[in-house]
Structure formats: C-alpha cells, structure tokens
C-alpha cells in the first residue's frame with residue numbers, strides 16, 4: 001500500500017457533505033445548512049466556540065455541537081490539536097487519514113496510508129508492545145505560505 005497526499009478543496013467539501021447527507025435521506029434544515037456553509041467557508045482550523053459565536057443567536061450552541069459531532073462521526077470533520085494544545089476542527093473526507101495542517105493558512109493535506117506507522121508498529125512489536133490504534137497529526141507551512149514568508 002502506498003501513501004497518497006490529497007489536498008481537501010474547500011469548494012468540493014460543502015458539496016460533498018450535502019450530497020452525502022441528501023443521499024442518506026437526511027433533512028437539511030436551515031441551521032444545519034447554515035453550519036455546513038460556515039464550515040465550508042473557513043480557511044483555517046476553527047474551534048467549536050468560534051463556530052458557536054459566529055452563528056449566535058440564529059443557531060443555538062446545542063445545535064452547533066450536535067452537528068459538529070455528527071460531521072465528525074461521519075468522517076467529514078477531524079479534530080486536531082494545535083501546537084498550543086487547543087482542539088480545532090478541520091474539514092476532511094471520510095476514511096482513515098493523517099492530516100498535515102498549515103499553521104498559517106489552514107490548508108489541510110490528507111495522507112492516505114499508514115506505511116510510516118506500520119514501521120513503528122513493527123518496531124514496538126519487537127519490544128513486546130501491541131499497537132491497537134494511532135493518531136498522527138502534522139503541522140507546518142504549506143508550499144504557498146513558505147513562498148510568501150521571507
């Protein structure tokens with residue numbers, strides 16, 4: 001299995017989420033659409049608090065958290081920890097991925113495949129440790145941001 005890197009494109013994400021929810025026969029109510037559109041427009045990782053504040057009072061806090069949880073469960077949002085230790089959300093696509101998030105602009109690259117982890121898993125197995133799961137997130141600067149920082 002080889003590793004593939006994919007950029008999550010903003011325009012696609014909203015359309016894909018809405019198409020998936022429609023195909024599941026879910027009702028797309030006003031608040032849900034509002035939340036999905038807001039998330040689709042975010043260029044940077046965002047916190048649930050920021051989302052709640054941006055949409056208040058039109059959309060209540062409980063609704064925001066419920067929709068965010070639902071999107072996470074279905075693999076459309078990933079919760080990633082920033083360098084400062086805060087939890088933020090980034091758009092992602094369903095499936096097991098690793099994320100590389102640009103700290104400046106929020107561009108998110110998905111790494112499909114776990115070859116690197118398999119190497120670690122094998123190493124730990126030699127020390128008698130059985131790995132049962134993993135989380136790996138990477139932070140840095142995307143190519144565009146490196147080009148514009150001097």
Ligand SMILES: [Zn+2]
Pocket residue numbers: 102103104105106107141142143144145146
């Ligand atoms: Zn960037």
Ligand SMILES: [Zn+2]
Pocket residue numbers: 096097098113114117134
């Ligand atoms: Zn993995």
